Amino acid sequence: MNRVEKHDAAEPGRPADKPSGLELQNEKYLRAIMDNVVDGIIIIDTSATVLRVNPAAERIFGYAAAEILGRNVNTLMPEPYHSGHNQYLRNYLETGVAKIIGIGREVFGKRKDGTVFPIYLAVSKVEVEGRIFFCGIIQDITERKRREEEIRQLNAELEQRVKKRTQELELINQELEAFTYSVSHDLRTPLRSIDGFSQAVLEDYADKLDAEGANYLQRLRAASQQMGRLIDDLLRLSRMTRARLVHERVDLSALAHSVSAELREREPRRQVELVIDPGLEGYGDTQLLRIVLENLLGNAWKYTSRHPRARIHFGRKEAGEEPAYFVRDDGAGFDMAYADKLFGAFQRLHSKSEFEGTGIGLATVQRIIHRHGGRVWAEGQVEQGATVYFTLGGPPAEPAAQRGAYGEENDPAG
Secondary structure, three states: OOOOOOOOOOOOOOOOOOOOHHHHHHHHHHHHHHHHOOOEEEEEEOOOEEEEEOHHHHHHHOOOHHHHOOOEHHHHOOOOHHHHHHHHHHHHHHHOOOOOEOOOEEEEEEOOOOOEEEEEEEEEEEEEOOEEEEEEEEEEOHHHHHHHHHHHHHHHHHHHHHHHHHHHHHHHHHHHHHHHHHHHHHHHHHHHHHHHHHHHHHHHOHHHOOHHHHHHHHHHHHHHHHHHHHHHHHHHHHHHHHOOOOOEEEEHHHHHHHHHHHHHHHOOOOEEEEEEOOOOEEEEOHHHHHHHHHHHHHHHHHHOOOOOEEEEEEEEEEEOOEEEEEEEEOOOOOOHHHHHHOOOOOOOOOOOOOOOOOOOHHHHHHHHHHHOOOOEEEEEOOOOOEEEEEOOOOOOOOOOOOOOOOOOOOOOOO
16 A cells, blocks of 8 residues: 655644654654554645555555545545535634634545445644644544344334234234123123022012922022123223222222221221331332222132131332232142242132132232332242232333434534
């Protein structure tokens, strides 16, 4: 590669007289640095004339040093930078107002073959023996920009996929709404008829029915009522997925007291010590978290019903980085070997003859907790009680403050 070995007095740091040994040593160091640095370096004077280029700049722009030394630096610039560069430089020298001096920015360069490509340019002003020079550090960012464009395209494709998937989910939700309406109206009507006519037969034809016939009708009523409760629970579970969450600070202790009061009102003769720790708070949707406590406290109340005295405790403990709330009872408990079935719909670890239920309650709890960004799990032992834990995702993230971007013209010089 051709190099210009002779330097005149216009070159920065080169006195007109014969250099001393120290100056020669400094020149050697400077040349070694410029020849081996990975970024392009171009030095110009106040008339924009190229005084020095390093090998990296030669590679970046495709020129040999001899082809560019002594020429205006705008040779390396595409329009509109090419035409405006000298005026930009004069404005800076006259006013001292800099746009990229000492800052650096992304602009465009032009190679010898005419190719326009993106570069990162940082320009510094240098004064040597009263003379002003400008040193430009250049990085070819073509590959980086290519990767950024690939990422942009991937994000655009992902956005389209998400949009398409969202549309599909909206269609599914519409179908689910239609199904829910059908379940709510079309199935309830025959169930109410079965229950109502069975009751009418029991009341109006009691003298004509033997014990076995009356028993059949009672079982028919019980089955229709159970089906009605199952429909209610399924509809409730379905609504948990679609309901909009309203995040706010929730007094969980107050909610638990309200739920426990309803439980005592339904069965005032039960001997249950219901302990609710004070000051329990969390972030979430008040209505949905009430449903969580209704299910958990209701289950604890139900599964202690065969004990003459029972104790139910709602509290909180630390679980890693986030607190875990719990409902603990000393009732029927369960075998931990089947713990993974607890939160599935229709999964029951006790028969209906032991405890009533539809097997939907804990599935509803899990869905609500997951929507809050939390998790739920349980521990227990047969006839030694059970504890259900849950966490909440915490307060919603604050919206990021909008940050402005300083934008100026991509002037290639200060």
